[in-house]
Amino acid sequence: MTLTTRRSFLAKCGAAGALLATGLRNAFSSSAPEPHIVFPTSARDRLAVATYPFRAYIESPNNSARDRKLPGMDLTDFIAQLRAKFNVHNVEPYFRHFRSLEPDYLASIRAALEKSAVNAVDMAVSNEASFYDADASARKKAIVFAEKWVDVAAAIGCPSIRVHIERAANSAPDVERSANSLREVTEYAAAKNIVINLENDDLVSEDAFFLVKVIEAVNNPFLRALPDFANSMLSGNADFNYRALQAMFAHAYCICHIKDGEAGDKGKHFDIDLKRSFDILKASGYRGYCSMEFDEPGDPYAATTALIEKTLRYLG
Secondary structure, eight states, X not given: OOOOOHHHHHHHHHHHXXXXXXXXXXXXXXXXXXXXXXXXXXXXXXXXXXXXXXXXTBOOTTOTTOOTTSOOBOHHHHHHHHHHHHSOOEEEOBGGGOSOOSHHHHHHHHHHXXXXXXEEOOEEEOOSSOTTOSSHHHHHHHXXXXXXXXXXXXXXXXXXXXXXXXXXXXXXXXXXXXXXXXXXXXXXXHTTTOEEEEEOOOTTTTOHHHHHHHHHHHOOTTEEEEOBTTGGGGGSOHHHHHHHHHHHHTTBOSEEEEOSEEEOTTSOEEEOOHHHHHHXXXXXXXXXXXXXXXXXXXXXXXHHHHHHHHHHHHHO
């Protein structure tokens, strides 16, 4: 992946990205002290498809999950096929699926979205450094990395990103250090009208109840929760999963991940009660997008289509 400096990146892409963002159907106010994304109301229009389940197909220098036995495509190709394959017009790109961060390539992403009438509604970003590392230089590295992807989101007209809280070898999860780091990231993102989301994606560094403490400590409406239906089920405790989901939806705003199960590291399958999960979503008053993120062995096309049909049944 070819990276530019933030200064040169903003000089080349910032204005174009801001202009695009104001024109999307899910536009948000440029002057409000809190995000105001205009969410669709029909069930199908609220659906998105994450590119992460299709990682075996997507060509990118940083995509180590690419399977050369399968046909390959660029992220722009995935965007172009989205409506025909799934009858969905919202996408959640995974950061490793960007072939480059050069302005010309980001412009091609923007053009693909516009041509296909597809909205990027969130962007999933991971990090190699931890926001709560005991080493201040490591925390700063995590902050700078997240802010770089805020710039990318602004450039392609995406209103939010999911940032990952990586584990730290020298520290247990720390609310204060995490909050201080994410406060800086969130303030940077808020100035560009980008929401920062935290996902219950790791049972150690992203325990749902730890994330809630961090979100409440930062106390900025641009820092929100991204509830994942099944990640907390990897604990093996169904009660914990649904309590975690409820806690996350109390702080959710614009994006959640829909799954009907999860595969553990050793191949063990964990089913969830999809109706119960949607009941929690509805009880919370959540009005944002629901991103299909099938994450088990098997054909992601067929599984995503099936997950869409189940979601429409419970969401409508």
